[in-house]
Amino acid sequence: DAMVIQNPRYQVTQFGKPVTLSCSQTLNHNVMYWYQQKSSQAPKLLFHYYDKDFNNEADTPDNFQSRRPNTSFCFLDIRSPGLGDAAMYLCATARLAGEEQYFGPGTRLTVT
Amino acid sequence: SQQGEEDPQALSIQEGENATMNCSYKTSINNLQWYRQNSGRGLVHLILIRSNEREKHSGRLRVTLDTSKKSSSLLITASRAADTASYFCATERDFGNEKLTFGTGTRLTIIP
Numbered sequence: 001d002a003m004v005i006q007n008p009r010y011q012v013t014q015f016g017k018p019v020t021l022s023c024s025q026t027l028n029h030n031v032m033y034w035y036q037q038k039s040s041q042a043p044k045l046l047f048h049y050y051d052k053d054f055n056n057e058a059d060t061p062d063n064f065q066s067r068r069p070n071t072s073f074c075f076l077d078i079r080s081p082g083l084g085d086a087a088m089y090l091c092a093t094a095r096l097a098g099e100e101q102y103f104g105p106g107t108r109l110t111v112t
Numbered sequence: 113s114q115q116g117e118e119d120p121q122a123l124s125i126q127e128g129e130n131a132t133m134n135c136s137y138k139t140s141i142n143n144l145q146w147y148r149q150n151s152g153r154g155l156v157h158l159i160l161i162r163s164n165e166r167e168k169h170s171g172r173l174r175v176t177l178d179t180s181k182k183s184s185s186l187l188i189t190a191s192r193a194a195d196t197a198s199y200f201c202a203t204e205r206d207f208g209n210e211k212l213t214f215g216t217g218t219r220l221t222i223i224p
Binding site: 006103 | 155156200214217
């Protein structure tokens with residue numbers, strides 16, 4: 001089945017140690033999104049790609065970077081994780097702007 | 113800034129009853145979407161309603177949109193234990209905006 005896959009599902013990293021979360025999709029969608037969701041809160045958009053065009057949200061910390069090497073894959077890099085970066089990270093895709101988004105299961109990041 | 117707010121924040125009802133959740137937003141929109149999130153999982157798209165539509169149905173779901181009041185409601189009829197989840201509304205502000213802004217969510221608990 002076509003889907004959005006996130007690996008790993010659970011990630012533990014140490015304070016200040018770089019970590020990379022990955023997302024892949026078999027939907028061939030143009031748009032890919034990364035969200036951060038903390039407990040009992042709404043998903044917060046970090047950035048998104050429309051094809052290769054990168055769009056950063058104004059309040060996304062510089063500590064967060066992203067790469068989209070091809071249509072199928074997108075990565076979230078956290079250069080120096082702090083305790084406040086512990087959260088669920090959700091990847092989503094959409095065929096076109098404004099259409100329904102398809103979410104992966106998320107990666108829960110713990111920072112020790 | 114957060115676009116949507118949902119009401120109530122939490123709702124508990126008996127299985128078989130109807131559940132109604134409301135969403136208010138601040139600026140004009142192109143479409144409004146509702147998503148469900150089971151605990152610790154990704155979001156699942158439920159229904160999309162465009163700004164020129166007033167009501168939409170999908171199975172046991174009924175969504176209304178009142179653009180003059182900048183509000184939407186999600187009705188789940190004949191609730192089931194499996195409907196227990198958090199429900200989020202999300203708005204696309206402008207056509208082709210590429211991104212959604214999520215509301216604060218309603219935590220729905222169905223009591224068997």
